Amino acid sequence: xxxxxxxxxxxxxxxxxxxxxxxxxxxxxxxxxxxxxxxxxxxxxxxxxxxxxxxxxxxxxxxxxxxxxxxxxxxxxxxxxxxxxxxxxxxxxxxxxxxxxxxxxxxxxxxxxxxxxxxxxxxxxxxxxxxxxxxxx
Numbered sequence: 023x024x025x026x027x028x029x030x031x032x033x034x035x036x037x038x039x040x041x042x043x044x045x046x047x048x049x050x051x052x053x054x055x056x057x058x059x060x061x062x063x064x065x066x067x068x069x070x071x072x073x074x075x076x077x078x079x080x081x082x083x084x085x086x087x088x089x090x091x092x093x094x095x096x097x098x099x100x101x102x103x104x105x106x107x108x109x110x111x112x113x114x115x116x117x118x119x120x121x122x123x124x125x126x127x128x129x130x131x132x133x134x135x136x137x138x139x140x141x142x143x144x145x146x147x148x149x150x151x152x153x154x155x156x157x158x159x
Contacts (some may be wrong), residue, residue, distance in 0.1 A: 027137045029130075029146045031154045042158065053088065060090025067093040068120035069147075070101055072127040078147050078155075082124055094120065103132060113139035 027033060034042070052059055067086045069079065079095060086093045103112055109132060117123060117140040125133050126147040137144040146154055 025141070025143055027140075027144045027146075028154060029133055029137060029144065030152045031157060033154075039158070046158075062086055062089035062091030062121075065091040065121040066119075067091060068096065068116050068123045069093055070096045070103065070116075070123065070125045070127070071147075072098050072101075072103065072125075072132075073148060075126060075148070078126055082147070091121075103127070103136075109135045110139040112136065114141070117141040 031039065049059065065086075067082060069082055071079065074097075083093045083095070101107075101112060103109055113123075113136040120142060122143050122145065123136070123140060124145040124147045125136060127133055128150050130146075130149040130151040133144065133146050133149055146152055148156070
């Protein structure tokens with residue numbers, strides 16, 4: 023898996039965003055038709071939540087399961103992002119253990135710093151400045 027982050031809509035071109043939407047429609051139809059498609063088999067998503075959200079958690083966990091992967095939920099009690107452990111250290115350690123990271127946090131600076139030191143792609147599930155996944159939904 024190549025390392026390309028999705029922190030804002032500007033990380034992808036208009037054409038790429040349209041391709042994402044078109045592919046999502048195809049994948050939804052495949053699922054409705056009973057096609058088993060597991061591109062994330064044996065892959066793990068690390069989900070870091072500093073801001074809670076039922077819909078975000080369920081949608082990311084369900085998506086990983088439907089694509090054959092698994093997800094690990096990390097609440098604010100489970101991580102020390104910027105509180106006792108530097109974000110850079112958290113990024114290095116967590117990204118060695120998972121295949122992709124999703125973060126829902128307050129400051130956009132946190133996710134940018136995490137992405138800078140991560141060995142795997144990082145998805146922005148919400149910051150105070152950007153919410154790219156919701157805009158695509």
